[in-house]
Amino acid sequence: MSATAVRRIRLGAAFVLLTYLILHFTNHALGLISLDAMEAGRWWFLALWRSYLGTLALYGAITLHGVLALWLLYQRRSLRMPPWEAAQYGLGLLLPALLVIHVVGTRIAWWQAGTDDRYARVLMVFWVQAPERGAWQAIALTVAWTHACIGLHYWLRFRPWYPQAAPWLLTAALLLPASALAGFVAGGREVQALARTPGWTEALMGAVDPPDRAEAAALLRIRSGFLDAYLAALVLVIVARGGRALWQRRRSVPITYPGGRVVTVPVGFTVLEASRAAGIPHASVCGGRGRCSTCRVRVAPGLEHLPPPHESEQRVLARVGAAPDVRLACQTRPLRALGVTPLLAPSIAPDESLGADVRQGRESEIVVLFADLRGFTRMAENKLPYDVVFFLNRYFETVGTAITAAGGVVNQFTGDGVMALFGIEGGATGGARQAVVAAQSMVAAMAALSAELAGDLSTPLHIGIGLHAGPAVVGQMGWGQSFYLTAVGDTVHVAARLEQATKDYGAELVLSEDIARLAGLDLSAFPGHELAVRNRAGRVRIRVVRRVADL
Numbered sequence: 127m128s129a130t131a132v133r134r135i136r137l138g139a140a141f142v143l144l145t146y147l148i149l150h151f152t153n154h155a156l157g158l159i160s161l162d163a164m165e166a167g168r169w170w171f172l173a174l175w176r177s178y179l180g181t182l183a184l185y186g187a188i189t190l191h192g193v194l195a196l197w198l199l200y201q202r203r204s205l206r207m208p209p210w211e212a213a214q215y216g217l218g219l220l221l222p223a224l225l226v227i228h229v230v231g232t233r234i235a236w237w238q239a240g241t242d243d244r245y246a247r248v249l250m251v252f253w254v255q256a257p258e259r260g261a262w263q264a265i266a267l268t269v270a271w272t273h274a275c276i277g278l279h280y281w282l283r284f285r286p287w288y289p290q291a292a293p294w295l296l297t298a299a300l301l302l303p304a305s306a307l308a309g310f311v312a313g314g315r316e317v318q319a320l321a322r323t324p325g326w327t328e329a330l331m332g333a334v335d336p337p338d339r340a341e342a343a344a345l346l347r348i349r350s351g352f353l354d355a356y357l358a359a360l361v362l363v364i365v366a367r368g369g370r371a372l373w374q375r376r377r378s379v380p381i382t383y384p385g386g387r388v389v390t391v392p393v394g395f396t397v398l399e400a401s402r403a404a405g406i407p408h409a410s411v412c413g414g415r416g417r418c419s420t421c422r423v424r425v426a427p428g429l430e431h432l433p434p435p436h437e438s439e440q441r442v443l444a445r446v447g448a449a450p451d452v453r454l455a456c457q458t459r460p461l462r463a464l465g466v467t468p469l470l471a472p473s474i475a476p477d478e479s480l481g482a483d484v485r486q487g488r489e490s491e492i493v494v495l496f497a498d499l500r501g502f503t504r505m506a507e508n509k510l511p512y513d514v515v516f517f518l519n520r521y522f523e524t525v526g527t528a529i530t531a532a533g534g535v536v537n538q539f540t541g542d543g544v545m546a547l548f549g550i551e552g553g554a555t556g557g558a559r560q561a562v563v564a565a566q567s568m569v570a571a572m573a574a575l576s577a578e579l580a581g582d583l584s585t586p587l588h589i590g591i592g593l594h595a596g597p598a599v600v601g602q603m604g605w606g607q608s609f610y611l612t613a614v615g616d617t618v619h620v621a622a623r624l625e626q627a628t629k630d631y632g633a634e635l636v637l638s639e640d641i642a643r644l645a646g647l648d649l650s651a652f653p654g655h656e657l658a659v660r661n662r663a664g665r666v667r668i669r670v671v672r673r674v675a676d677l
């Protein structure tokens with residue numbers, strides 16, 4: 127089973143467990159109303175989780191999530207990882223040991239000894255008979271919640287809507303356990319007060335049928351058995367890792383980094399694991415999950431000896447329009463010597479004008495504009511270098527001003543081409559409108575520039591503009607001093623293709639129908655086509671606007 131499939135199953139199981147936690151915390155929070163409210167909530171809670179389906183879902187999820195976590199721990203070659211990932215692993219590995227006492231004392235006691243584990247009984251134990259167990263349980267739930275929240279954050283942070291939703295989610299993530307804890311305290315206080323009422327404790331114990339001596343001993347054996355098994359599984363994973371490391375040390379591969387540094391790692395390490403093991407900073411926004419593409423490296427020499435990229439890696443590489451010699455470092459396990467050059471900077475330069483998510487990279491629905499000056503190469507052939515530079519700077523100033531005034535971000539000027547991004551902060555709908563306005567302004571401004579420079583030009587200036595909207599990874603990328611905001615992905619690739627299509631159609635603007643839909647434009651009066659794009663399945667529906675002034 128591939129690591130991606132393992133992660134998907136683990137994620138599904140994690141969702142079941144997260145649902146369980148949320149409902150459990152909500153039930154605890156009812157203690158803020160009364161003990162009776164807690165018990166009433168518990169009835170619904172048990173109706174779900176002690177049904178056949180609920181039991182299967184919950185214990186299936188616990189088993190799958192735990193076993194696959196151990197499997198992934200075995201799978202990863204290097205234990206060096208970013209602090210957030212280490213925290214998530216560490217807390218997750220602690221959980222079984224922290225929770226087993228509670229699970230055996232409630233669910234298993236109910237199952238094996240018929241003990242009623244109603245709130246009154248559990249709170250009696252936690253607040254009257256063994257308060258240290260109450261503290262232990264509060265710690266266990268906090269650990270479980272923190273583990274879940276870290277996982278959720280790092281899973282969701284690529285979603286376009288996440289930056290907007292994050293403050294609300296954070297509020298909920300703090301409020302829910304705080305309310306649960308407050309309900310736990312309020313319920314505990316109520317039980318403490320009731321326990322002082324003569325006969326209440328005896329009546330409670332009579333009603334809940336606590337385990338007798340033999341049953342208690344059996345429950346203790348179950349608890350110790352589980353802890354022993356869990357410890358044994360952990361030791362087994364560690365021993366298996368050690369055995370594999372010894373075995374693989376017999377076969378190692380040298381990986382050469384820029385500057386000639388050579389890192390020798392056992393066969394089976396990914397390039398990203400090799401970087402981490404050697405302490406070489408290496409971008410990995412998604413933590414090595416093969417989703418962000420920021421770890422990508424150019425491979426030379428040794429590309430021919432690499433196993434071909436599997437399907438999910440191919441998909442990510444195609445999405446960013448990667449060259450054939452580019453691979454994802456987190457998915458590439460070299461079998462023979464090779465050289466790699468990381469293509470993105472390992473750390474993100476601070477830029478106060480952008481949100482942290484943009485600085486570190488996020489997946490967003492944006493609009494990408496490409497523009498190109500027609501016939502510039504021919505024009506430049508007859509001019510002095512000074513004139514070419516002067517002319518290009520006027521051109522960049524003209525189109526850059528139009529883009530910025532419309533609300534876009536000029537991403538790069540290459541030769542006589544321009545790439546710009548719209549909707550990075552405001553979303554693709556507003557970005558599409560801005561991009562259309564920018565296209566109109568650019569064409570008008572180029573006509574004005576053309577008139578201004580008429581004496582120096584043999585023909586009027588024309589530009590071709592391509593516009594497309596869709597998901598792209600947006601972030602600060604570059605190397606050394608050359609960091610800039612850019613976007614990568616299929617959307618960028620398509621927008622560039624649409625700009626090229628303006629030449630084929632002799633048009634000023636070619637835009638995808640996605641842009642028209644987002645901007646609320648009715649372009650039925652303009653010819654529509656379906657355009658094939660290299661390395662991309664499916665065609666893009668486009669509209670061809672010969673003269674932007676007709677829009």
Ligand code: FES
Pocket residue numbers: 409410411412413414415416417418419420421422454455456457
């Ligand atoms: S670290 Fe994200 S794709 Fe490799």
